[in-house]
Amino acid sequence: MSEHDWVSARFAEHQRHLQAVAYRMLGSPGEAEDAVQEAWARVSRADTSGVENPGGWLTTVVARVCLNMLEARRARREDTAGALPPEPEAPQERLHPVDGTDPQDEALLADSVGIALMVVLDTLSPAERLAFVLHDVFAVSFPEIGAVLDRSPAAARQLASRARRRVQGAAEAADTSRPAKREIVAAFLAAARDGDFDALLALLDPDAVAVGDLHGAEAVAAFFSGRAKAARLALVDGVPAAVWTHRGTAKALIEFTIDHDRITWIAVDTDPGRLAALDIVFLPTHPKEA
Structure with missing residues (x-):
């Protein structure tokens, strides 16, 4: 050689x-x-x-x-x-x-x-x-x-x-805000997997909005109850979220907006280009496992 x-x-x-x-x-x-x-x-x-x-x-x-x-x-x-600051750099490739x-x-x-x-x-x-x-x-x-x-x-x-x-x-x-969001997202995923409608309602703001056309805590809870079984808790660009992967590739990102310890907004992104640009670090499901 x-x-x-x-x-x-x-x-x-x-x-x-x-x-x-x-x-x-x-x-x-x-x-x-x-x-x-x-x-x-x-x-x-x-x-x-x-x-x-x-x-x-x-x-x-x-x-x-x-x-x-x-x-x-x-x-x-x-x-x-x-001088005025430059325009933010567009994301290109994130590292795993x-x-x-x-x-x-x-x-x-x-x-x-x-x-x-x-x-x-x-x-x-x-x-x-x-x-x-x-x-x-x-x-x-x-x-x-x-x-x-x-x-x-x-x-x-x-x-x-x-x-x-x-x-x-x-x-x-x-530290006062980050662990709280991580725990709320983890609790939401657990309740969704278990089909625990009441637990989902407790985590959602009464006026919560999800995936564009779901309005109100009951509608959002009903949609996610029994779902998200394959979604995993993760830090996505440093923010707690959920990611569904298939054969090692991210296929869907579930993002959460939280206000006063209640989830107010949930978005699901399945765009391959945007998903490929994310910095994803998977977390233990329960903080005590860390």
Whole structure:
């Protein structure tokens, strides 16, 4: 096998992991894809004779690319301070749990810091963000992180610790609403599966609306009673919802709007294009199982 073929095979082997690293680092599916492509351009030209840990080496390359992109992004923001913000980026491709990662562990991570990451990561410095994501999300050692940042392991540890405190603070601030929605959605799915009409009514707002033409709690409860048997509780783009899959592919998304602990609106989306773009992390049905 030639050196180029070896690099290509190792890159393909670790590509999902590299995409996950880039996505967590950058928070944008499009930028994550760009980072992975740039990493491939670099490693395809690199001398691999001294590479003993391909996965670690590739992660380091992607991390350096992401660090450069974060620093460039920060510089652009400073240059355009006071200007109108850009239009939101259209979603392209979302990532699923990394191969080799326990889905339940990934779900617990997303459930505890998902919103905090969305809110807080952009306020961290590029170095803090890299140290936190690589260590706390992907278990990269501080000596390896220090090598990426050109800093000592102790300095990398301090960066991650500082970032972690800010993320945990945001997670605690969001903790009053997120678990409640997760529990309400889980209870709704359980009641629907069991055909428990009274339990469904208790969870629904009297004026609840569902799937476009169902109005009122009794009509919505009657429709879902005995249904949703194959739907699973999940975080969808960080928000508790339900997903029905077939042979590993999402076929339907059930979204919930909740106000004052009652479900006011339920929507079902079956569009393949939109479903393919979702970041889906399946959760234990009951929080105590987590």
